[in-house]
Amino acid sequence: MPIPSKPEWSHIPAHARHVMLCTGPRCTQRGAQQVWKVVRNELLAAQRMETADGVLLTRTHCQFPCNLGPVATVYPERCWYRIASADDARRLVREHLVAGTPVSALLLNGDTP
Numbered sequence: 001m002p003i004p005s006k007p008e009w010s011h012i013p014a015h016a017r018h019v020m021l022c023t024g025p026r027c028t029q030r031g032a033q034q035v036w037k038v039v040r041n042e043l044l045a046a047q048r049m050e051t052a053d054g055v056l057l058t059r060t061h062c063q064f065p066c067n068l069g070p071v072a073t074v075y076p077e078r079c080w081y082r083i084a085s086a087d088d089a090r091r092l093v094r095e096h097l098v099a100g101t102p103v104s105a106l107l108l109n110g111d112t113p
């Protein structure tokens with residue numbers, strides 16, 4: 001059976017930051033799907049989805065600190081976040097992903113950056 005293909009699947013999407021949002025089983029039970037929807041909608045509204053100054057948003061499996069979820073990691077800053085509500089998701093987008101300032105109140109690894 002041939003592997004499906006589209007021309008756009010030959011390119012790395014434009015982005016300045018890579019956000020990996022856990023949608024593993026524990027984070028999903030803690031609301032990760034709703035967090036993903038809010039982050040995605042806020043990025044689209046800000047015109048920062050897969051743009052040169054924007055974000056590549058990737059859903060992942062377990063990133064391991066399940067008890068602290070829903071977990072999102074942001075690179076290149078190496079920030080680990082707990083995004084526990086729609087309000088947290090909006091803060092992540094507006095303060096870090098658009099304005100460029102990590103949201104210290106949501107960080108799991110408070111010593112970073």
Ligand code: FES
Pocket residue numbers: 022023024025026027028061062063064065066067069070071
């Ligand atoms: S399920 Fe998200 S960190 Fe484990």
